[in-house]
C-alpha cells in the first residue's frame with residue numbers, strides 16, 4: 001500500500017529510507033527501519049535527539065541515536081531469554097501506513113506484523129503500530145494488538161536526548177522511586193533527590209512519573225502514559241570508548257531516558273486486546 005504524503009511530509013533516502021517532516025512547527029525524520037524517529041527539532045530549537053557521529057546506517061543493524069523501538073523484549077528479556085537483545089523491531093522494516101498534517105501537526109504511522117519479519121518464536125499475529133506526532137511537542141505511541149492467543153512482551157522507546165555536557169545534567173521526577181542498577185551484579189536501590197552523572201549509569205526505575213532533564217542550555221520534559229518503567233542510561237567515557245558506533249568523546253553528548261514496560265512490568269494481553277504506551281517530549 002502506498003501512502004499519499006501531504007505538504008510538509010516527504011520521502012527521503014538519507015541516511016536510510018524514511019519520511020522527512022518540514023512544517024512551521026518543527027523538522028523531523030522517521031526511518032522505515034525500526035519506525036525509528038531519528039530527528040526532531042521544534043522551531044527555534046537545536047536537535048532534541050542525539051545521533052552518534054559514528055552511527056551505522058546499514059540495513060539490519062541497530063542505530064545509535066534517535067528513538068530505537070525495543071520490542072517485544074528489552075535488553076536480554078525478562079528472564080534473560082530474549083533471542084535478540086532489545087527485540088527484533090528496531091532492525092525490522094516497518095510499513096508506512098499513514099501520514100497526515102492536521103492543525104500544523106504532522107502524524108506518521110508505521111506497522112509491523114509477523115509476516116514482515118522473523119519473530120524468533122514470538123506469535124506472528126501480534127501487530128505493533130508506531131505513531132509519531134511532530135509539532136511543538138513530539139508524541140510517540142507504541143500500540144500493540146494481540147492476536148489469537150494471550151501474549152507477554154516488554155517494550156521501550158529508547159530515547160537518546162541530546163545534551164550539552166552530561167556532567168551538568170540533572171534529572172528530576174524520580175525521587176523516591178525504586179530502581180535496579182544493572183552495572184555488574186544487579187543491585188536494588190531507591191533514588192534520593194535528582195539523578196546526576198559521574199561515569200557510567202544504567203538503571204531500570206519502577207515509576208509512572210514524568211522525568212525532567214535540565215542541562216546548562218535547556219529543559220526537556222519526558223512525559224508518559226501506560227508505562228511503569230523508566231530506564232536511564234549513559235555509558236560513561238570508558239565504556240563508550242569500547243563501542244564502535246559511539247566513542248569516548250560522544251558519551252558526554254547524550255542521556256537516554258527510556259519510556260518502557262520492562263522486567264516485572266512486562267505487559268500481558270489477552271487475545272485481541274490492545275495496549276498503547278505513550279511518550280511525550282517538550283522543550284522549554
Ligand SMILES: O=P(O)(O)OC[C@H]1O[C@H](O)[C@H](O)[C@@H](O)[C@@H]1O
Nearest residue numbers: 062075085086182202231233256
Ligand atoms: O547497545 P544497545 O543494545 O543499543 O543497548 C544500549 C543500552 O540500552 C539500555 O539502556 C540498557 O539499559 C543498557 O544496558 C544498554 O547498554
